[in-house]
Amino acid sequence: MTLGWTTAVLDTDKPGGWAVARSSEGFLYDDNGALFPREWLKRQDLAILAEHGIGHLDGEPVYLLELQRPDEVPGCSWKGLRAFMLEGDHTLYKVLGYAAQIGTWAREHRFCGNCGQAMLQVPRERAMYCQPCELRSYPRISPSMIVLITRGDEILLARSPRFVTGVYSTLAGFAEPGESAEECLVREVREEVQIEVKNIEYLGSQCWPFPHSMMLGFHAEYAGGEIVCQEDEIEDAQWFNVHALPPLPASRSIARYLIDVYVARRLGHAEPVLPG
Ligand SMILES: NC(=O)C1=CN([C@@H]2O[C@H](COP(=O)(O)OP(=O)(O)OC[C@H]3O[C@@H](n4cnc5c(N)ncnc54)[C@H](O)[C@@H]3O)[C@@H](O)[C@H]2O)C=CC1
């Protein structure tokens, strides 16, 4: 038996195992968490849009019930994925993050983007298939660059109008067709703060299932320019001394990791580990 979480495409015709239920309100949970005995969950009065076999947790099969609406189940409540990321057990968050991405993708690919016909789930493969035009659609993943820019003891952090009040974070942005990760990083930094960077160093990556980003994390050094914030996207950006940092992003985010690594290196502390 493999301990921990591994993804797999499971046959939904087989009975048993665990299940999670997802709706527009997030995941169903009770005092025992968000995993329910699957047969019990399917006996509840739920409007099931689709079922997906998504993997194994400690060797036990796990399924996703994608619901049409947040139905009421006695003794249970609904909670968004972000709350599971911030508070809960990390392995459970990984299961739910994967479930959310599969559920969103399958829901958004019920019809072929080429001919408009209904698509079918391919058995034993994570793909939706259109018979008339043989188009296959795979889960969508959006590569996004995220970078901590530094200048000696100072680090550049910015605020988006969407952030929690007071919080500053690293710059980030989605890759566009035709560019490398490094080209994307240089373009995003220019667009958002009009700064030039050098000595780009890759530090690690993280799945960010909100809704389907793959974060590629970098460190870069300041090379020139004055901060000019991009209208609408960046509310404020500043150089902060590593000894006087503002409120920072959640501890499980790669943004926080990039900041913590640099601060640790600067102050000679032990480096943190990037949560997957
Ligand atoms: N895990 C972490 O620590 C952090 C994760 N992020 C994530 O990084 C991603 C990119 O960051 P942003 O600054 O929001 O991106 P961004 O700087 O590229 O700007 C967002 C804009 O990009 C466009 N867009 C939305 N989805 C897109 C896609 N899939 N492909 C191309 N363009 C798209 C929209 O016009 C949107 O308003 C987001 O998913 C964000 O949640 C951002 C900061 C920290």
Ligand SMILES: [Mg+2]
């Ligand atoms: Mg951005």
Ligand SMILES: [Zn+2]
């Ligand atoms: Zn088609």
